[in-house]
Amino acid sequence: MCLAVPAQILTIQDDFLAQVEFGGIRRTISLQLLPQAQVGDYVLVHTGFAISIVDPEEARITLDLLRQMSDLDPDD
Amino acid sequence: MLLDAFRDPQLARQILNDIHALADQPMTFMEFCGGHTHAIMQFGIRQLLPKGVRLLSGPGCPVCVTSQRDIDQAIALAQLPGVIIATFGDMVRVPGTSHTLQQAAAAGADVRIVYSPMDAVDLAAAHPDRQVIFLGVGFETTAPGVAASILQARARGLDNYAILSMHKYTPPGMRAILDAGEVRLDGVIGPGHVSIIIGLDGWRFLPRDYAMPVVIAGFEPVDILLAIRALVRQVARGQARAENAYSRSVTPQGNPAALAIMNQVFEPVDADWRGFGRIPTSGMGLRAEFRAYNAAVRFALPDVPSREPPGCRCGEMLRGVIEPRACPLFGRACTPERPQGPCMVSDEGACAAHFLYQDLSL
Ligand code: SF4
Numbered sequence A: 001m002c003l004a005v006p007a008q009i010l011t012i013q014d015d016f017l018a019q020v021e022f023g024g025i026r027r028t029i030s031l032q033l034l035p036q037a038q039v040g041d042y043v044l045v046h047t048g049f050a051i052s053i054v055d056p057e058e059a060r061i062t063l064d065l066l067r068q069m070s071d072l073d074p075d076d
Numbered sequence B: 001m002l003l004d005a006f007r008d009p010q011l012a013r014q015i016l017n018d019i020h021a022l023a024d025q026p027m028t029f030m031e032f033c034g035g036h037t038h039a040i041m042q043f044g045i046r047q048l049l050p051k052g053v054r055l056l057s058g059p060g061c062p063v064c065v066t067s068q069r070d071i072d073q074a075i076a077l078a079q080l081p082g083v084i085i086a087t088f089g090d091m092v093r094v095p096g097t098s099h100t101l102q103q104a105a106a107a108g109a110d111v112r113i114v115y116s117p118m119d120a121v122d123l124a125a126a127h128p129d130r131q132v133i134f135l136g137v138g139f140e141t142t143a144p145g146v147a148a149s150i151l152q153a154r155a156r157g158l159d160n161y162a163i164l165s166m167h168k169y170t171p172p173g174m175r176a177i178l179d180a181g182e183v184r185l186d187g188v189i190g191p192g193h194v195s196i197i198i199g200l201d202g203w204r205f206l207p208r209d210y211a212m213p214v215v216i217a218g219f220e221p222v223d224i225l226l227a228i229r230a231l232v233r234q235v236a237r238g239q240a241r242a243e244n245a246y247s248r249s250v251t252p253q254g255n256p257a258a259l260a261i262m263n264q265v266f267e268p269v270d271a272d273w274r275g276f277g278r279i280p281t282s283g284m285g286l287r288a289e290f291r292a293y294n295a296a297v298r299f300a301l302p303d304v305p306s307r308e309p310p311g312c313r314c315g316e317m318l319r320g321v322i323e324p325r326a327c328p329l330f331g332r333a334c335t336p337e338r339p340q341g342p343c344m345v346s347d348e349g350a351c352a353a354h355f356l357y358q359d360l361s362l
Helices: A056-069 B002-007 B009-022 B034-042 B068-078 B089-093 B101-106 B117-126 B143-155 B170-180 B192-198 B205-210 B221-237 B256-265 B288-293 B314-318 B350-357
Strands: A005-012 A017-022 A025-030 A042-046 A049-053 B027-033 B053-060 B083-087 B110-113 B131-136 B161-165 B187-190 B214-216 B242-244 B266-273 B277-286
Touching: A005 A025, A017 A042, A025 A049, A042 B192, A049 B143, A049 B192, A056 B002, A056 B009, A056 B221, B002 B009, B002 B221, B009 B221, B027 B034, B027 B170, B027 B192, B027 B221, B034 B053, B034 B192, B034 B221, B034 B350, B053 B170, B053 B221, B053 B314, B068 B083, B068 B101, B068 B161, B083 B089, B083 B117, B089 B101, B089 B110, B101 B110, B117 B131, B117 B143, B117 B161, B131 B143, B143 B161, B143 B256, B143 B288, B161 B277, B161 B288, B170 B192, B170 B205, B170 B277, B187 B192, B187 B221, B192 B256, B214 B221, B256 B266, B277 B288, B314 B350
Parallel strands: B027 B053, B027 B187, B083 B110, B083 B131, B131 B161, B187 B214, B214 B242
Antiparallel strands: A005 A017, A005 A042, A017 A025, A042 A049, B266 B277
16 A cells, blocks of 8 residues: 555646656656656656655665675675 | 666675674564565565564554454445445455445445545546545555545535545554564664655654664665665664665655645544554544544444454554464465455555465465
8 A cells, every 4th residue: 555656757737737657657646745846757656646756866876885885795 | 777776686685695794693673564564575585584684574554454443434334325435445355344345335335446535536526416435544655645635625626525534653553563562673674655755754763762773665675675784784783773775765854745735634643553452643533624524524433343353363463473374364264365354455464465475385
């Protein structure tokens, strides 16, 4: 029930409605809970509402940190 | 795409190596969220961890923690004349004391499965001569959207839309487990999508009040392993901090627009949880201003004598006290096709997750 699926915003209409695409499938969702979202953003969608913008910069930082932080020798 | 890296087996292996190197003592972590339970089972994460590192499933399955009485009342509402029940799919198969919503529908009740609470508002607009009641089940992830549906119904002047709020706040559920002291935990994997709404700040009470480490996790294998590694590291170092291993989606403060709408419509009330009983200020009740949209006020809820399914140990499962195998019905009388209790109905239920991914070989 807490499942949220990433989608990309294609267009934004009035009334907080947006067309998004989930891996090939288009759907109209609401931006009422995420009014700052912009066309092109990847958002997580839950029960027809975008609830967060997936921040590519943060994703990159996590992955970079991960690559650096793994400085433990697996064999020791 | 960038996010595919969070499924990269090579990266997962590397984090696992770290976990094995860091885990210097036995430790037990609880994943609060049923979505995590599902992913942990699906990706076989338990089997990959060091022997001493145990994961326990928690109460983070909204349908599962809904009390038997609430389920019975929802089913009873469906039988009132002129009513359309709109609900998410999981609810229709949860066994009530005498039958399910699905069975009520087969006997003539009008029950519609919707993807979004907004679809329920559209149903109300399309059927002005009927009363549409949306069954509000879910945690902070779901409640803001349901709150938005009420604001929308009001803006559209619809007076035939109401919700039965069974929504719950997650932090009181976590507190209830720790206060009961039945399970010894060394850390908590924080729910990713709940935390999108309430933020990392919503979990700072764990280190502050319970000296309990908490790390928020996403739902890909790398996300979950990252959170486990962070927890193992805190325990090895004797720390207790609130950390965010899902920073691409979760911020410290959460989602302010969603919180504002949720708080505009709902207020904390005492609520009954399956397995826990009444937990103070853990439920979301509609504020007085919205009583016209409150199904519990608008309709006389019949007081059905409720009884949990005989033999079902869902309640203990939700408190982390037992694992699905401990239930004698698991995989025998109780399967996803013929669920006896809610923990086998919902994808987020521990019984369903164990049945689907691990324990087929009983
Ligand atoms: S296996 Fe079925 S009956 Fe047993 S605890 Fe789980 S849901 Fe209840």
